[in-house]
Amino acid sequence: MRIAIVAGGRTPERDVSLRGGHRIAAALSSLGHDAWTVDPAERKLVEALRERPTELCWLALHGKDGEDGTVQRLLDLEGVRYIGTRALDCELTFDKVLAKDVLRRANVPTPDWVVIEGSALRDLGAGASLPTALERVGLPCVVKPSRSGSALGVAVVERAGDLAGAVMAALSYSDAAIVERRVSGTEIGAAAIGDPLEPLPLVEVVPKDGVYDYGARYTAGATDYWAPARLEPTTASAAANAAASALEALAIRSIGRVDMIVDEHGDPWVLEANVSPGMTETSLVPMAAAAAGLSLAQMCDAIIRTVA
Amino acid sequence: MAEFSIDRFVDRYAARAAGMTASEVRALFAVASRPEVVSLAGGMPFVQALPDDEVADVARAVLAEHRDIALQYGGGQGPVGLRERLVMLMAEEGIDADADDIVVTTGAQQALDLVGKLFIDPGDVIAVEAPAYVGALTAFGAYQPRFLPIEIDDDGMLVEDLEQALVRGERPTFVYTVPNFGNPAGVTMTAERRRHLVALCREASIPIVEDNPYGLLRFEGEAVPCLRTLDPENVIYLGTVSKTFSPGVRVGWALAEQSVVQRLVLAKESADLCSSNLTMLMTEHWFSDDARWRGTLAGLVGAYRSRRDVMLESLDEHLADEATWTHPRGGFYVWVTVPDWLDTKALLAAAVERHVAYVPGTAFYPDGRGANQMRLAFCYPTEDRIREGVARLGSLMHDETELYRSLGG
Numbered sequence: 001m002r003i004a005i006v007a008g009g010r011t012p013e014r015d016v017s018l019r020g021g022h023r024i025a026a027a028l029s030s031l032g033h034d035a036w037t038v039d040p041a042e043r044k045l046v047e048a049l050r051e052r053p054t055e056l057c058w059l060a061l062h063g064k065d066g067e068d069g070t071v072q073r074l075l076d077l078e079g080v081r082y083i084g085t086r087a088l089d090c091e092l093t094f095d096k097v098l099a100k101d102v103l104r105r106a107n108v109p110t111p112d113w114v115v116i117e118g119s120a121l122r123d124l125g126a127g128a129s130l131p132t133a134l135e136r137v138g139l140p141c142v143v144k145p146s147r148s149g150s151a152l153g154v155a156v157v158e159r160a161g162d163l164a165g166a167v168m169a170a171l172s173y174s175d176a177a178i179v180e181r182r183v184s185g186t187e188i189g190a191a192a193i194g195d196p197l198e199p200l201p202l203v204e205v206v207p208k209d210g211v212y213d214y215g216a217r218y219t220a221g222a223t224d225y226w227a228p229a230r231l232e233p234t235t236a237s238a239a240a241n242a243a244a245s246a247l248e249a250l251a252i253r254s255i256g257r258v259d260m261i262v263d264e265h266g267d268p269w270v271l272e273a274n275v276s277p278g279m280t281e282t283s284l285v286p287m288a289a290a291a292a293g294l295s296l297a298q299m300c301d302a303i304i305r306t307v308a
Numbered sequence: 309m310a311e312f313s314i315d316r317f318v319d320r321y322a323a324r325a326a327g328m329t330a331s332e333v334r335a336l337f338a339v340a341s342r343p344e345v346v347s348l349a350g351g352m353p354f355v356q357a358l359p360d361d362e363v364a365d366v367a368r369a370v371l372a373e374h375r376d377i378a379l380q381y382g383g384g385q386g387p388v389g390l391r392e393r394l395v396m397l398m399a400e401e402g403i404d405a406d407a408d409d410i411v412v413t414t415g416a417q418q419a420l421d422l423v424g425k426l427f428i429d430p431g432d433v434i435a436v437e438a439p440a441y442v443g444a445l446t447a448f449g450a451y452q453p454r455f456l457p458i459e460i461d462d463d464g465m466l467v468e469d470l471e472q473a474l475v476r477g478e479r480p481t482f483v484y485t486v487p488n489f490g491n492p493a494g495v496t497m498t499a500e501r502r503r504h505l506v507a508l509c510r511e512a513s514i515p516i517v518e519d520n521p522y523g524l525l526r527f528e529g530e531a532v533p534c535l536r537t538l539d540p541e542n543v544i545y546l547g548t549v550s551k552t553f554s555p556g557v558r559v560g561w562a563l564a565e566q567s568v569v570q571r572l573v574l575a576k577e578s579a580d581l582c583s584s585n586l587t588m589l590m591t592e593h594w595f596s597d598d599a600r601w602r603g604t605l606a607g608l609v610g611a612y613r614s615r616r617d618v619m620l621e622s623l624d625e626h627l628a629d630e631a632t633w634t635h636p637r638g639g640f641y642v643w644v645t646v647p648d649w650l651d652t653k654a655l656l657a658a659a660v661e662r663h664v665a666y667v668p669g670t671a672f673y674p675d676g677r678g679a680n681q682m683r684l685a686f687c688y689p690t691e692d693r694i695r696e697g698v699a700r701l702g703s704l705m706h707d708e709t710e711l712y713r714s715l716g717g
């Protein structure tokens with residue numbers, strides 16, 4: 001099959017996307033496909049796809065334009081098939097303001113949160129609501145941009161006085177900030193591939209510095225990973241169920257990853273889901289596949305078959 | 309149950325590799341290198357100003373006349389002809405040197421590494437300016453010292469602070485300084501402070517490492533004596549042609565006492581045997597034509613001066629309410645201080661979104677300070693791009709100020 005892997009782009013996750021994209025291209029080529037990468041920051045995407053007839057796009061972009069439904073809508077318009085979640089569902093999943101609501105309505109456990117929007121601060125006097133926000137979620141809390149990935153712009157707030165700075169930092173990445181109750185426990189990545197989605201073994205994430213930030217994600221050796229996760233069977237089952245519910249609620253297709261915390265009582269809490277999970281050598285989905293006995297090529301093959 | 313080992317060597321790395329991690333700022337710079345982004349971040353020299361045909365002539369001449377040497381290994385100290393040219397270059401700044409006391413390095417950056425290798429044991433104290441050149445912090449950092457940050461002001465390092473540290477019992481292995489138009493702050497140490505520093509370090513038997521990449525890029529004012537001229541025996545001097553000619557040739561050097569030079573040559577040879585004969589000979593040829601290199605340097609200084617002027621004017625126009633900054637009289641950089649509620653590292657994402665980039669201040673401190681500072685480079689972008697970049701930064705600062713106020717600040 002003639003497959004264009006769209007990777008790179010203009011977001012801070014550009015390098016991560018390129019690294020993953022090249023790995024996918026190599027894996028697909030090894031399966032006998034005619035696979036090549038297209039970087040929309042280097043070539044106009046529509047032009048590139050028209051120039052080299054494409055049967056299928058694998059969207060390995062991260063962040064704005066890549067995971068938020070933009071590129072998906074463009075491919076819908078161009079009539080080019082692509083792997084993964086449809087445009088509207090990408091938009092819902094990528095924007096944590098919307099995704100958290102969708103999860104809550106579907107009774108998927110997700111930590112309590114409030115939203116602070118930049119425009120509400122500027123135009124509606126929302127700054128006066130900050131103490132209320134803290135009352136609602138308590139301390140410590142996690143402040144994150146509504147539309148960003150790889151933990152960019154995320155801060156843990158321990159003291160009330162640090163909230164404003166954390167909100168400003170999150171708003172540097174996005175137009176709204178989520179202030180979320182901090183759940184302590186075991187970090188879990190739950191990946192699923194195929195159609196219908198089949199869960200892969202849960203991956204347990206243990207950052208050596210205690211925080212799974214950008215450095216811990218993309219520096220080999222900075223984080224320890226266990227796959228399958230070292231959870232009691234009932235706890236693992238509850239976590240897997242929560243992940244499956246999240247993927248279903250957000251209508252994620254072909255490939256997805258749910259990030260969770262399992263708290264001290266063994267209860268899972270869904271933090272977010274990803275329609276274009278990282279595929280680098282330090283990323284969770286390829287690791288989960290390996291734990292299931294699948295090479296990267298075999299995993300890609302399983303995903304390609306969902307549309308072939 | 310299996311622990312996934314992404315990096316099977318993870319338990320084998322030396323402790324000095326611990327700080328080598330992926331960073332958010334690097335991720336943002338990957339975006340900032342896009343043409344639509346005005347990058348005030350990188351300190352790239354304006355090599356477009358070098359006359360194309362003359363550089364090509366030099367390369368051709370080297371290959372025509374010295375092909376067998378240019379394409380071969382050489383000695384670790386570097387060709388004597390080049391070292392004689394470097395003696396001449398240093399004489400421009402009043403330094404009296406002997407070619408035998410020079411070791412040519414792969415950029416001054418390698419000289420920093422070799423000095424670290426020679427002098428620093430884990431836990432040794434190295435006194436540095438705060439803020440200091442990030443490349444020196446990382447080069448020395450690999451040898452696991454403890455940094456002793458010494459504050460600076462518009463007149464360079466606060467030598468009295470160093471003196472007080474010595475009184476407190478600190479005993480640095482050496483003091484590292486960029487006294488002329490320093491990176492990142494752009495400030496120059498006064499002659500008075502230089503004399504104080506040299507006397508203090510001589511008295512305490514602490515060597516000084518003087519890093520002088522920008523000394524010949526003076527836009528105005530009188531030159532201040534190099535530390536090396538004030539105490540040749542106690543100062544290890546580092547130079548480079550990256551700013552006067554080209555960073556692409558990777559030619560830097562160290563000038564020191566013979567005992568140090570001999571060790572530096574051995575350390576250099578064990579690191580990379582020798583620098584590139586091809587580019588060292590090109591450099592020697594470039595500086596053998598007096599009119600050529602002086603003319604080119606004068607052109608560069610003129611261009612950098614105009615760009616500095618445009619940057620300072622633009623800062624006055626767009627950031628006067630939100631920030632303060634240094635007024636460099638040479639070099640590449642302006643150091644900007646914003647209100648302490650602003651975190652320039654977090655703000656970089658919004659800046660890049662608005663198509664302007666800078667280097668957040670925390671990179672230049674060994675102790676995590678500098679969150680409300682940033683380095684702006686005026687060396688590479690054109691005057692129009694500098695105007696546009698600073699205007700974008702100003703508009704961002706203005707909006708951030710409003711946002712902060714809306715948060716009750």
